[in-house]
Amino acid sequence: MDNLELPKETYKSIYKTMLRIRMVEEKIAELYPEQEMRCPVHLCIGQEAVAAGVCANLSRNDYVMSGHRSHGHYLAKGGDLKAMMAELYGKATGCCQGKGGSMHLVDLSAGFLGATPIVASTIPIAVGVAFGSMMRGQQRVTVIFFGDAAVEEGVFHESINFAVLKRLPVIFVCENNLYSVYSPLSVRQPEGREIVELAKGHGVESYQGDGNDVTQVYKMAEKAIRRARQGGGPTFLEFKTYRWREHCGPYYDNDLGYRTESEFQEWKQRCPIENLKKNLLRDDILCNQDIEDMASELEAEIEDAIIFAKESPFPEEQHLLEHIYAP
C-alpha cells in the first residue's frame, strides 16, 4: 500500500516505534555474542510493523500479551526499555528481577501483562484477562500476539470459541511468518487452507492482511479494536510477515537450507521500515534530518539502557527462594 492514509503524527510515532524496535534488536544481536545476555532471544527484526501498527491503536489502559517473540510487542506497548535490557542481562533491575529473561517480559504500568514462551499458552490467559476486565466492567481491550504455529495448538481453538461465546473484547493477532523454527507451514498445516479460514470457522470476524504494510495493519487493528470497545466482541487478524534472522539467537541462518536466500531477499525488499520511510520522505512527512535525529535520539536511549543493564547488580542468593508464593 503506497498511500499514506493516516494522520501525519500517527505515522511519525509509528515510524519511531518501528525504528526503535529494530534498533534495540540490532543492538541485542550485536552484543549477544559477548555472552552476557545468557538466555534465549527471539528477535522480531522484519516483523516490526505488526507490533507497531496494532499497538498504536491502544491506550495505556489496554492490555497486550505475547509469546516467545515478544520484544517488539513489549516495546510497542510502551514497555520500559531499561527494565527489558536489564532483564536480558539477568539483573536485579530487570522487569522480572532477572528471574524471567527475554522469554518472560512484563510491564504492568504499560499494560504489557506478560509474555511466556510456551507456544499458544498465553492465548487463553489473554482471553481470561479480557473476560476478567469485562466482568469488572472495565472498557479495556486485550490484544494477544502469537505465531503461525500457535494455531496448531488445540488451546487456540478452545480460546477463540470461548471468546466468541462471551463476545469478549479481545483481538487475536497472528503473525504468520511462514515458519515455526525451521519448519515451513507445508509440514504443519494443509496446503491452501489459510489460517484466517480456521478462525472464520469459529464464527469470529476474521481478516487477513500484509503484515509488512503498517498502514494496513493499523487500519485493520483500528476497526477491530473499535468493535471490541463497543461490545462487538473479538476479532481475529492474520498478518503475513517474515522473520529475518534465525529463530532464536542473533545470527542469520539462511545457509542452513530450510529456506532459500531468494525468499529471504524478497521479504527484505519488503522491509516495513524502509518502505514506510520512503513514503514518509516522498510525502514530506519526515525529512532526512528528522530521521537522523530520531535515530540518534534512539541510539542514545539504547546506549543508556545497555549501560544501565550492564552496570546493574545481579540478584543475590537470598532472592532464589523469594517469590515462590504471593503473600
Place this chain on the structure above:
Amino acid sequence: MDNLELPKETYKSIYKTMLRIRMVEEKIAELYPEQEMRCPVHLCIGQEAVAAGVCANLSRNDYVMSGHRSHGHYLAKGGDLKAMMAELYGKATGCCQGKGGSMHLVDLSAGFLGATPIVASTIPIAVGVAFGSMMRGQQRVTVIFFGDAAVEEGVFHESINFAVLKRLPVIFVCENNLYSVYSPLSVRQPEGREIVELAKGHGVESYQGDGNDVTQVYKMAEKAIRRARQGGGPTFLEFKTYRWREHCGPYYDNDLGYRTESEFQEWKQRCPIENLKKNLLRDDILCNQDIEDMASELEAEIEDAIIFAKESPFPEEQHLLEHIYAP
C-alpha cells in the same frame, strides 16, 4: 426423508441393527436397578440411526472407535454382545475381562478398536489408527464417533488438522444431541455457529445431516467412506440427533428441567426406528410378522447374553496385578 432409496437387504439389516441396539439398551435400563451392573452406563437410545447407518458401510476390516456413549457403535460394528454384557457385569468373560466396564469396550475381531470415556480423547487415537494403517499400506477406513461437546476440546482441532494435512482415511462422525450432560449448546458454543462450520474451517469435506434419518446417514457416510478408500482423505459428518434418557444411567430425567418435556416429545416423534419401520411396512420391505420374528430372535439373543453375563465368573484377586505391562 420418506423415500427408501437403498437396497431392500440394506434396509433389513440396518433396521435389525437399530432394533438390536435399542433392545439391548432397553434391557440394560431394565436390569440396571438390580445393581449388578456396577459401572456408569451411557445409553444411546434415540440415536441408533447414526451408528447403524454409518457402520452399514464398513467391512469387518475397517476400524471404529468411540467415547463414553459407545454401546451402539460397538454393536453396529459387529461387537460381540455376550462379551459386552459380561463386561457391564464386571465378569472375567467380558470384552475387557471386567477391567473396563461399559465405558471401555473393545472387540478386536470386529474391528471395534476401543472406546474410552475422556471427551474427545479417542479422536487423535483414531486419527493415529488411520495414519498407522495408511503407513502399513492397508486399505482400511477408520471411523471415530464423538459428541457435540468433543468439538470444544482443542484436541479435536489438532486431530482434524493432522488428518487433513496427511489426507488420512478417517471419518469424523459428530453425534450432535444438543447436550453435554445437562448443558445445552448455548452455554458452550456461539449461537448460530453450526458445528459443521468449525470443521469446514480446517478445509475438510464437511456435511451436516439428520441423524434420525438412517437413509441420509447411510448415504452421507457411504460417500465419505468411498472417498476415504480412494485416497481422497478425511470427511467430517455432523448428525443432529437426541438422547432420550438421562446422560448417564437408566432413567428418564426431563423432570430435572434442563430440557423441556415438549422438546423431548418432538424428538421422540422422530424416533429413527419407528419411522423406518413405518416406511418399511409401507413399502412392503418388511411385514409385521417379519418384525415380530426379528424382535423375538433378538430377545432370545439378548436373554442369552444376559444369562451368560450373570452366570460368568468374576475375575479373581490374582488378576488385579496382571496386564500392567505388555510382555
Place this chain on the structure above:
Amino acid sequence: MLRKPQEESQIMSRELKYFQAINEAIDLCMTKDATVYIMGLGVPDPKGIFGSTLGLQQKYGSARVMDMPASENAMTGVAIGSALAGMRPIITHQRVDFALLAVEQIVNQAANWHYMFGGQMRIPLVLRMIIGRGWGQGPQHSQNLQAWFAHVPGLKVVMPTTPYDAKGLLVSSIEDNNPVIFIEHRWLYNTIGHVPEEVYRVPLGKARVTRDGNDVTIAATSYMVLEALRAAEMLATDGISAEVIDIRTLRPLDESLILESVGKTGRLIVADTGWKTGGFSAEIVTLVAEEAFSDLKNCPMRVTLPDCPTPTTPALANHYYPRAVHIVATARKMMGLSVDKIVSDMATSVPLDVPDLSFTGPF
C-alpha cells in the same frame, strides 16, 4: 473484622454434609467478595457437582456461577487471565483425570507467574478437583494424582477430610493469593460433621491431630483419614495407641506436626489415597527418615493403592482399595504382633465400590 470462629470442640449442634460445607464456603466468599466467581462443567446443573454448587447460580447469577465449554485447558488459562485482571476464580473439574488436559496451564503458567515475573503478578485461583472412586469409575475416572501437584513449587495442595475442614480450608484457599489445588474425595460428600455458620478459616499448611496416641503415628490423607480412625479404634482394642494425623495440606506440608508426633510414637504409617510408587506417601516417609531418623523404632510403612490402574469390576476393586484392616495389619506388624487374624478379615463381602448403601450409582 469477621467474628472469631467457634472452636470445633465447642457447641457441635449444627451439622452439615461435606458437600454442603463446600457449598457454604463458596456462598459466603461470593457474598463478601464480588470478585469471586465459579465456573466448571456442570457447575449450575441440576445436580450441582454432587450438590456442592446447588443454588449458587440462582443467588449470584450466571455471570458469576457459570457452566463452560468442554475446554479444560483453555478455561484454566481463562481463569488465570481473569485472576490477572483482578478476579478470584474457582474452577471445578469433576474428575482429576479431566484436569490432566489443563496441567500445562497449571504447572507452566499458574504455578510460575508470581516467581518468574519477580513477584509482580499473583494468581489467586482455586482449582477444585474431585477424585473419584467406586462404582466402576475405572482407570480414567478415579486416579488420585495429588502427588503430581504436590511436587510443583508455587502450587498449594489441599485435601480436606471433614466438613469442618472442607469449609474452613476452602475459605482460606479462595482468600489465598496463589493457585490452590483443592482435592475433594467423592466418598466424603455425604459424610456429616459440625460446621459453624459463620465465615471461618482453617489455615493452609497446618495438619491436625485427629486422635491422640503414643505407639504409632498414622499420617493420612483425605478419605484414608477415616480408615485410619477406624484402624485406630481396632488397634485400641489390642492395647495399641495410634495417633492419627490428618495431613490436610500436602503443600506446604506441616512438617513439624508430623515430626513431633513421630518423636513421640517412634513409628510411622502413611495412609494415602494414591498409588504407592512415587506417591505423596513417599514424601512423608522421606521427611521423617531425613529429619527424625533417630526417633524411629521401626521402618516406616506406606498403606496405599497397589501400583496398578483402577480396575472397573467390583470384584477387583475389592482388592484394590486399602482399608482399616490393612492399616491395622501394618501397625500390628510394627508392634511385633501376629497378623494372621487380620489377614483373614481382609476378605470381605461388603461391597467396596460404594461409600455407603445409599449410593446406587451411576456416578
Place this chain on the structure above:
Amino acid sequence: MLRKPQEESQIMSRELKYFQAINEAIDLCMTKDATVYIMGLGVPDPKGIFGSTLGLQQKYGSARVMDMPASENAMTGVAIGSALAGMRPIITHQRVDFALLAVEQIVNQAANWHYMFGGQMRIPLVLRMIIGRGWGQGPQHSQNLQAWFAHVPGLKVVMPTTPYDAKGLLVSSIEDNNPVIFIEHRWLYNTIGHVPEEVYRVPLGKARVTRDGNDVTIAATSYMVLEALRAAEMLATDGISAEVIDIRTLRPLDESLILESVGKTGRLIVADTGWKTGGFSAEIVTLVAEEAFSDLKNCPMRVTLPDCPTPTTPALANHYYPRAVHIVATARKMMGLSVDKIVSDMATSVPLDVPDLSFTGPF
C-alpha cells in the same frame, strides 16, 4: 539372532557422543524394523534435535522421519493410534515442559490401554523428552518432571546417563511393547563414551553400579550421576569410599541393586535432577527406609533442586543447581566430618549455566 554385544568393559576403542549414540539406536532400529518411525517438532530440521535425528530423514524418507504440527496432545494420540495399527512410534518432545500438553494422552490413555482392555491391546511407544538446563532456559523450559511419570502404573521411565546406556536403553525402549518415557538431559548430549557399533540392549529395569564403594551409597539419576562420580573422587581423597549407582530406569525400579548396596554401605544419598519435595528421590529413600531400615547407619539424604521454579538469570542459577560439592558435604556430614571447607567451596566463579565452554547458547 543378533550378535551378543561386546561388554562395555572390553575394547573401548569406539567412542561416540551421547547424541550420536541416540541417533545410532534409532537408525539401527529403523533398519531392522520397518514399523519403527519417528516424529516430533524439528525432527528432520537442520539441527536434528541436538543432533540426535540428523541424517535420518535422508536415509528413511519423510514418511518415517517426520516433522509435525505444534499439536503435542493430538500427536501423542496419533502415535498411540498408530501403535494400535501395528507401528512402533517414537515421538520427540524438545522439552518435557511442552509434553505437559500431552499428559492426558500419556496417562489416561497410553499407560492404561493394556490393562484396561484386559491385556488385548499394547502400545509400543517411545516418548523422548528432553530436560533442559542452563543458559537462561528458565521456569518453562527446564523442568525435571520424571517423578510424575514414574508415579504412573503402565509407564516405563528411563533416564540414561552414558552414551553406552543411551543407545542400549533406547533400543530396549523401542523394542518394548509398552509406553516408555525416555528422558534425555540437555547437558549430556556432548559427553563422550564407548559405544559398540552393533545393536545391543541394556535391559529396562536394571540399575548399574558405576563405581564401587563401601561407606556410602550415592544413587543418582541422569546428569547427577556425573556429579556423583565427581563427588566420589573428592570423597576418596578424604578416605571415604562412595558407591555410585546409576538408577537408569526409574520405573520399574531396580530395587534389589539399591537395597544390596545400602546393605553394604549402610548410608544413602539420593542425587536427582528434579525438585526435592515429592521428587523421585523420595521414592528411593522410602524404598530403603521401608525395606532396609535396619541396614541404615544414618538418616538417608536427598541432594536435589531446591523447591522453587528455575530462575533464568545465571546469578541465581548458580545457586539453584546442586553439584558434586553438595554431595560431598552431605556425605561428610553423614560420616561425622566437618563441612566448613566444602561450604566455602560452594561459592564458585565457574558459570553453571553451560555444560562446557563450547556451549555459547542460545539453546
